[in-house]
Amino acid sequence: MNPTPLSRATGFCNAYDLQVPILMAPMAGACPASLAIPVANGGGIGACGCLLMQPDGIANWAREMRAGSNGAFQLNVWIPDPDPLRDPAHEARVRAFLGQWGPEVLAKDAEAPLPDFEAQCDAMLAAGPHVISSIMGVYPAPFVARMKERGVKWFATVTTVTEALASEAAGADVIVAQDMEAGGHRGSFDADDAARSLVGLFALLPAVVDAVQVPVVATGGIADARGVAAALVLGASAVQIGTGLLRAPEAGIAPSWADAIGDALPEGTVSTRAFSGRLGRSIRTAYTEAAEEGPIPAPYPIQRNITKMMRESATGIDRMQAWAGQSARLARAEPATDLVAGLWDEAREILQT
Template sequence: MTSTQLGRAASFCETYDLQVPILMAPMAGACPSSLAIAVANGGGMGACGCLLMQPDGIADWARQMRTGSNGAFMLNIWIPDPDPLRDPAHEEKLRAFLGQWGPEVAPEDAEGAMPDFDAQCDAMLAAGPHVISSIMGVFPPSFVARMKERGIKWFATATTVTEALAAEAAGADVIVAQGMEAGGHRGAFQADDAARSLVGLFALVPAVVDAVRVPVVATGGIADARGVAAALVLGASAVQIGTGLLRAPEADISPIWADAIGQALPEGTVATRAFTGRLGRSIRTLYTDAAEDGPTPAPYPIQRNITKPMRTNATEIATTQAWAGQSAGLARAEPAARLIKELWSDAQGLLPA
């Protein structure tokens, strides 16, 4: 007889055509098809964060994925924020501050349209993934209906019990419970709530499991077998890993970023709005420290736009946008397929038989 934890994971794997209950986090800007292919070929679920991609790019990524693997994959998108409130005088102060850390920032650098959300949604549906996941809110009912018609499952990211209940009520098939330990952007439904509702994964997962009827995937600070096993004991059916995969060769991130991940202590990361205007967890650097005492970041995506010259020209960790979760130091520089197989094999050894 298998344990409750192993049985729950096995059921999830059967439902989503997986060999191991490990999902790749859909990290916008750090989800090349090569990494997703490796994860899927290792028995997990590959993923793509489509936030910054045009429809043709989404279609091309899905084609590459299918060329390299017949495994399951997920496409992810942000639910758009309301249009940002602009403050030209404050943006001028921000440009002057950022000019101390990189190239001079011109007023026009603040501009820049995001891809059309509706067109991205159409492209995701046309790509026909196993799963479409959301972050920063819930999909409108019309899009949920279109997903269901095509047999595509909806995984909704939630950072609180309240958000998890709202996502379940909106039709989510799975809740991805994101603890505050997670690297990259915090998935709070309201941007202003992100820093006020910092719930750790050990508190969040059992509370969400008890509150909803759908399966729960745990994400945030999971980078080794101990984290995988702990998440299942807490009631999760699977885990989602981001930072823990970024040192894999298939991730192809900059050596500066990869080295910083490998050396990071939990206290060496910080939740900051300094890069994009949305709260996200990164390696603590000279820039993030200075930004704490600098001008208040502009709303997303204005802050993202005006930090682009600095980020693009970064040649050292001080000014690199190096997203990383609190367990970054556990990330291993191993091929992703082998890594997730080993994580699951070792996690099973930690769970009751």
């Protein structure tokens, strides 16, 4: 017999020593330990997106996390893209456009190397998390073997059924199905394919559940109990929430970003490459609107490097990198522990009626 949504969620919680089947999304740049701690203390899984962190930063985050909670947490890093194809003349046009939105951008500003991926992987393992998750691809086989030797579970983020099957074949313990409604960067394995494979939750989730044998976590566009319940009915064993947690006081994001999340209608968000060169969903702003008429963004990570001055100098929402999913307006401005526990109480009530 097929398990019921509640029994499936209960089984997932038992397997990962949780009280609620809710994961915090590992949002690089917006995942302080101060937010992960109350999520874990509320019975879910806290998270850290380690993309921009050096190994000592990863160790420090894990240390702070453990000082505030003995709950579960996941660490996450992007699988690196191939080196981008550079076009100096086009980059000059993009820099000139960006100069209209912030400080002057110089050619040298494009050169900002990413942290060493292998060193980040070593640091994540050394931190001893319950879960290491991936996005933008699958981990190399030797690293997967090291995770399994240490009993660390691998949660692989996917955006298509094809990616889900590839992740399962590579050894993923859980598939995190990310739909097109999700805020922040789209986790497509192929950056060029991100805009051609946009699939909503109601289509993606049951298709992934039917295709793989491992548990599936739903993420994207889930910010209230109705979304949690719907995802479980569609076959998920748990949900992962990002934007829905960003109005919690512990998130510590800029007030203008938090206010914009609370005001945003679904059509008030947009998928754009204008911040990083990788497709991501943000609040629709004056900058994202202008960028649609401006020069094509440079590839990742060049675009991210040359928008840094604008993003860091922004004082209002119109020049800010304000990631948000399509269900942003459902996010509650309340403490994260109460939010996580309340979402599950309400979702369980829905499922029991």
